[in-house]
Amino acid sequence: MFRTWRQRVTFSDIMVWIIGLAIGVVVVWGTISTIQSGKYSAESWFDLIVKGLALGGVYALIAMGYTLVYGILRMINFAHSEVFMSGPVTAVFLANALAASGFLNKQPLLSILAIALLSMLVSMTVAILVERIAYRPLRNAPRLVPLITAIGASFFLQYTFRGFYGSGFQAYPTIDALAGSWKIGTVQLYKTQAVVIMAAIVLMFLLYAIVMWSKLGKAMRAVSEDREAAALMGIDADKIIVFTFALGGAAAGIGGILYILLFPIAHFYMGFIPGLKAFTAAVLGGIGNVPGAFLGSMVLGLIESLGPNLFLDGLGIPNASQLKDALAFIILVFILIFRPSGILGERTAQTKA
Amino acid sequence: MQNKYTDWKQALRSGLLGGAIIVLLSLIGIVTAFNKTFIITKVLTFGELLLLGPIIVFSFVAIRKAATKSPGFLLLTGAIAGLASGLVLIALVGVGQLINLRAMFVNASDDLYAIYSYNQTLFFGMILRLAVSGLTGLMTAGFFRLPARIKQALGQALLYIIMMGLMSKLIGTVIASWGFVSLLFEWMFARSGLSIVGAVVIFLLVGGLTYWRYGRPKARLVRDPKKQQLVRWGTLGGLGILILLLPSILGMWFSEILDNVGLFILMGLGLNIVVGFAGLLDLGYVAFYAIGAYTIGVLTSPELGFFNMTFWQAFPFAILVAVAAGILLGLPILKMRGDYLAIVTLGFGEIIRLLALSDWLKPWLGGTQGIQRIAKPVIGIGNFSIQLESQQQLYYLILAGIVIVAFIAIRLRDSRLGRTWMALREDEDVAVAMGINHVATKLTAFAMGAIFSGIGGTIFAAKLGSIYPSSFMFLVSINILSLIIVGGMGSIPGVFVGALALMGLPEVLREFAEYRYLFYGAALVAMMLAKPEGLWPEARHKLELHEAEAPPPQESEPAATSA
Amino acid sequence: MSKRLFVVLSLFVAAAMLLASCGGATSTYTCTDAIGCVTIAPGDPIHIVYALVVAGPNESLGIDSRNGIEIAISDTGGTILDHPVQFDGEDTGCSAEGGQAAGTKLAADPTIVAVIGTNCSSEARVAMPLFSAAGFVVVSPSNTAPDLTEAGNPNNYPGYLRTAHNDKVQGAVAAEFVYNELGLRKAATIHDGSLYAEKLQEVFATHFVELGGTITAQEAVDPAQTDMSSVLTSIAAGGPEIIYFPIFMPAGGFLIRQARNTPGLEAVKLMGADGLFSSDVMEGGGAEIEGFLVSSPLTQGAEYDAFVAKYQEMFGSAPISIFHAHAYDAYMMIKAAIEKVAIVQSDGTVIIPRQALRDAVYATANFDGLTGNLTCTPTGDCADPYIAVYEYHAGQYPPEVIWKP
The missing domain is CATH 1.10.357 (Tetracycline Repressor; domain 2)
Known part of the structure; x- marks a missing residue:
């Protein structure tokens, strides 16, 4: 702090800023030229924003699993995408049975709750099993070792569920109550998206409340702060870790059902991409941080949805939406250049990870 | 009760x-x-x-x-x-x-x-x-x-029968290429599995041997230390000759596996520098692999027709581009640590793949349709030149690559630069306080890693003759990372063992068709649970893990001379 | 080496030699075929393999084809010329490197008579040189890239045939249908980064423009992508009357569902190709499937219904893509050709001359298959060019045929 800025700013810093600036300029330039071209109507923008927020809401619920586990164990739970997948691919059978009996459209709310509950239970069980078998024996191993067992568990789970239900695609039945849209002025608000956004916000708040104010949540934060000290205070760390996995799994299971409301086809490979995105979102928001996961997810959802059309279209890049994920990662780099520990980054980035 | x-x-x-x-x-x-x-x-x-x-x-x-x-x-x-x-x-x-x-x-x-x-x-x-x-x-x-001796003999015999039975097809493929000798073993195997006679023979042979050897100390053939030295050199020489002869002994199919293992050893050695030595968790290592492959593709393919170079003319450019990419990636992440670094590198890998796939760059990179007719390397001069085409020939190119790269990696590890990498890995703040230039150190790690991976990519492109963006998925990065950790982080022999275990295993598991990833995943978990420090850990890491049980550490390396 | 071990080993080797000398039947037939023969002793199986993608994200393609072959084998009693059929194979992973690994392994097995595969054209380009050199006859149920059967193209190898439709055929039929039958003039296309989809939409676009139509956009999605909003919004800006997306599930299902919910695309027509011909699509498309068009071979009638029923019984699910029928036909064609050229000896030994087998498969004409009437061209295109257009209706499978050439 006592050095002048001349000493603190090095050549590499300048290079990094140039890279960041270049990304910024391209994005702004692309945005301006897209808007000037007037190719897209206001309705389209509204539609994209709503869809982006809905997607972000789902990412947020999955990201919870990453962020909670990271907070406690400082590890990336790569098997979480399979935890997420296991719920919806199982619950589809209940959903189809309900649809066949006609109950689904008679009692849509009750049915969705039942489906979500089943999905949650399955995901939770898988999360707990993974922790028990693949992580717990490695509690004191080097940091990257559980990463590899996570990858192994991820393969195993994918092909287990493939073996159970076959490699076909299982479609969820249509829920009449959620079909269609509300017309607000000139824009259409689709019921599914609205429900997903609201549900995601409510659930995120609930999770936040559990983490912040419940007894278990407090114990969880204590363990994440300092496991030994927490143990001295009489907190059973193993129990709390299981609880963390269960909570993350449950969030992923419910998130899976919200995801299915948006994209109603289940498949054993469906977890990989959302899992990766949610992990990205968790990092973007500052990993280990619950509101950060929410914010990061929303930002990522919006970038994915709006990005290609808003930033790239105006630059004359053909087929811009093919680069949607590339764009998301570039923006991630852009944000991390200026905030190296995420939007709401916390101390974990400063301590040695 | x-x-x-x-x-x-x-x-x-x-x-x-x-x-x-x-x-x-x-x-x-x-x-x-x-x-x-x-x-x-x-x-x-x-x-x-x-x-x-x-x-x-x-x-x-x-x-x-x-x-x-x-x-x-x-x-x-x-x-x-x-x-x-x-x-x-x-x-x-x-x-x-x-x-x-x-x-x-x-x-x-x-x-x-x-x-x-x-x-x-x-x-x-x-x-x-x-x-x-x-x-x-x-x-x-x-x-x-049962008495322990019989138990062990019986257990071993049954284990061998199961292993041989499971791999009978694989063994059959190898033996089939041995000509007359294959007749010697034919009676041991049926169309599927071992024949009954074969099983009995294995049972008697393995069971008998285990029973007989039980409790006997391992006899040393040569007691004289001087002769022992000779024996050691002899074994090494024999091993060297065996490695040279492997493709012709094992046939085309195993050469294919060896080539793949070799490619991953090459890249593993590179990633080992980044992750194992410098401690920078890189999840997008496939990017440099892709860059190496695509540079060769663009420069040599007559289909795109930009340059029509030969493999060796294009090779230095591939390395240059890889280094440039390594530095470009290294710059923005200098300040990031741990998992932030991981996700950005992951993103970098995906960006490269998506750019290669995109319709935007299709006129230059071939897009979805990939690049075909990539030049194969030619070695020799004039009339004595030979084009390396089959997997058996490419094996030697890969082998040469590994020898060079492994030599460089070992020299780097023991150099001043290697020690600065490790200092950075152990504690970045302390290292910087001690006067280590963390910018240069990190960038050289990335650049070295990029070179090795780039070389892997060039050979990959030449081996296949055609490349598609789908060959450069995130999974490749994961595989390389897994192999260096399974082998033992930071350990150079570990890279070899890890590559054999992880890249050889799925190929051997081909018998299990669509279930092979299931077995692969289970094996990955089992391996890490059994040996968390890796199959061939670096001495220092092993000590860290087993501090409590290990005797006081003995300095096996020469003491560091510089601070 | 200790003495005792040496004794054991030498006994072992002696026993081996003794046993080896007992076996080995002598054949009276001398093979005159240019690329060799496969001799199958009495009671030994005839070895036919698959090289399909049966593991990984694209596996539904290969598993479906493999199921088709297994039904064909079961339909014919599991035998060819009274020899049992040994059917196994390798995963190709739908990638060039997977194709090379599988190809190398299979090419090393001299007992193999024929290969059914590959699924993806990228695999074929790498694996075909190996198969071709090994003397196999290869019939692909789902390669569609034009270069594989183009005379004079380095990717056209001897011994390669396919029962799938060349992109050139299907893309052109789709374009003509849209232009002439539907009378639409503005189209957009979407591909998913697979060689199949990219080529097919390209042929469609070229042909459509030649006919006089306009292509408003040529976009792409990722096969694992679920949120299609940005690509659809971008397409909507061009105001097309029809979107042609010859891709696969699940991306195809998501496009069907989301297209109607995109401002500006409420009334657009949607059309896919044979990759989107399966009951999964019907279920995955939900209510929005109504009116979705696909081009596909004419696979209707009692024979196909019986096939689907058998599929359900054997594998516990409805067919998961369309290429099972092509694979079924591929097996049947190979079987017919083997029966035509094989030399059966009095003791039951079967000798299959490889070049003659290839010639016989290439000479297949008017073969009555599930996918129509198959006749192979000299470069290996066997599919019936008779492509129909189907229209999906919610809850109804198979879809309705609305146009036949």
Whole structure:
């Protein structure tokens, strides 16, 4: 702090800023030229924003699993995408049975709750099993070792569920109550998206409340702060870790059902991409941080949805939406250049990870 | 008898768990799929082994945990565990008869029930299954009671039979290329699995040898230290010659596996510098692999027709581009740590792949349709030149690459630069405070890693002759990372062992067709649980993990001369 | 080496030699075929393999084809010329490197008579040189890239045939249908980064423009992508009357569902190709499937219905893509050709001359298959060019045929 800025700013810093600036300029330039071209109507923008927020809401619920586990164990739970997948691919059978009996459209709310509950239970069980078998024996191993067992568990789970239900695609039945849209002025608000956004916000708040104010949540934060000290205070760390996995799994299971409301086809490979995105979102928001996961997810959802059309279209890049994920990662780099520990980054980035 | 009662419960629990695992395997479909894959032809199928294996394992666990070791008690424990497993299977079949399980679990088919009941009527068959399960548990207990020497001999013999039976096809492919010699072994293998004679021979041979060697100290052939040195050099030389001859001994198919393993060793050595030495978690290592491959593709392919260079003309450019990319990636992440770094590198890998795939860059990079007709390397001059085309020829190029890269990696590790990397890995703040330039250190790590990966990419492109963006998925990065950790982080021999285990394994597991990733995943978990420090750990890391049990560390490396 | 070990080993080798000398039947037939023969002793199986993608994200393609072959084998009693059929194979992973690994392994096995595969054209380009050199006859159920059967193209190898439709055929039929039958003039296309989809939409676009139509956009999605909003919004800006997306599930299902919910695309027509012909699509498309068009071979009638019923019974689910029928036909064609050229000896030994087998498969004409009437061209295109257009209706499978050439 006592050095002048001349000493603190090095050549590499300048290079990094140039890279960041270049990304910024391209994005702004692309945005301006897209808007000037007037190719897209206001309705389209509204539609994209709503869809982006809905997607972000789902990412947020999955990201919870990453962020909670990271907070406690400082590890990336790569098997979480399979935890997420296991719920919806199982619950589809209940959903189809309900649809066949006609109950689904008679009692849509009750049915969705039942489906979500089943999905949650399955995901939770898988999360707990993974922790028990693949992580717990490695509690004191080097940091990257559980990463590899996570990858192994991820393969195993994918092909287990493939073996159970076959490699076909299982479609969820249509829920009449959620079909269609509300017309607000000139824009259409689709019921599914609205429900997903609201549900995601409510659930995120609930999770936040559990983490912040419940007894278990407090114990969880204590363990994440300092496991030994927490143990001295009489907190059973193993129990709390299981609880963390269960909570993350449950969030992923419910998130899976919200995801299915948006994209109603289940498949054993469906977890990989959302899992990766949610992990990205968790990092973007500052990993280990619950509101950060929410914010990061929303930002990522919006970038994915709006990005290609808003930033790239105006630059004359053909087929811009093919680069949607590339764009998301570039923006991630852009944000991390200026905030190296995420939007709401916390101390974990400063301590040695 | 409180004790007796609790053990009874323990046996039941183990048996039920074993049964649950059998049901899991059945519902995944492995049992049905491998019902026609014989381990010993016409005697034992792999499917049946999967039905009996868990019973053996779990009744063994129950017996091991048993409080009393009296023979009668142990036999009872084993039988109870076996019967419990059998009951779980009966329960599954029962449920399957009541409701149509297949609407959910595609593998809960009548075929499965038929396998369970040995193709008998369901009622009689299931009683038979129960009896066999109980008997298996009983026999496990009996086995446990055997004298250690016989136990070991028997166990080894059975293990070998199962291994040889499972890999009989693979062994067959190798032997088939040996011409006359193949006749010597033909009688040991049937169309599927070992022949009965083969199984008996292996049983006698392995069992006999183990029995005979039991308890004998390993005899040293040469006691004279001078001669020992000679023997060591001889072994090394022999090994070297063997490595040179491998492609011709093992044939085309194994050369393909060796090539793939070799490519991953090359890249593993590079990533080992970034992750193992410098401690920078890079999840996008595939990017440089892609960059190497694409540079060669763009520069040599006559289909795109920009440059039409030869492989060797394009090679230096590929390395240059890889280094440039390494530095470009290195710059923005200098300030990031741990998992932030991981996600940005992951993103970098994806960005490169998506750019290669994009319609935007299609005129230059071929887009979806990839690049074809990539030049193969030619070595030699004039009339004595040879184009390396087949996997057997490319093996030597890869081998040469590995030798050079491994040499560089070893020299770097022991150099001043290597020690700065490790200082950075251990504690970045302290390292910087000690005057290490963390910018240059990190960037050189990235650049070195990029070069090695780029070389891997160029050979990959030449080997396939055509490249597609789909070859450069995130999974490749994960595989390379896995192999260096499975091998032992920061350990150079570990990279070799890890690559053999992880890249060789899926190829060997091809026998399991669509289930090979399932076995691969399970093997990955099992390997890390068994040896968290890796298969061939770096001495320093091993000490860290086993600090409590290890004797005071002995300095095996020469003491550092500079700060 | 210790003495005892040496004794054991030499006994082992002696026993081996003794046993080896006992076996080995002598054949009276001398093979005159240009690329060799496969001799199958009495009781030994005829070895036919698959090289399909049966593991990984694209596996539904290969598993479906493999199921088709297994049904064909079961339909013919599991035998060819009274020899049992040994059917196994390798996963190709739908990638060039997977194709090379599988190809190398299979090419090393001299007992193989024929290969059914590959699924993806990228695999074929790498694996075909190996198969071709090994003397196999290869019939692909789902390669569609034009270069593989183009005379004079280096990627056209001897011994390669396919029962799938060349992109050139299907893309052109789709374009003509849209232009002439539907009378639409503005189209957009979407591909998923697979060689199949990219080529097919390109042929469609070229042909459509030649006919006089306009292509408003040529976009792309990722096969694992679920949120299609940005690509659809971008397409909507061009105001097309029809979107042609010859891709696969699940991306195809998501496009069907989301297209109607995109401002500006409420009334657009949607059309896919044979990759989107399966009951999964019907279920995955939900209510929005109504009116979705696909081009596909004419696979209707009692024969196909019986096939689907058998599929359900054997594998516990409805067919998961369309290429099972092509694979079924591929097996049947190979079987017919083997029966035509094989030399059966009095003791039951079967000798299959490889070049003659290839010639016989190439000479297949008017073969009555599930996918129509198959006649192979000299470069290996066997599919019936008779492509129909189907229209999906919610809850109805198979879809309705609305146009036949």
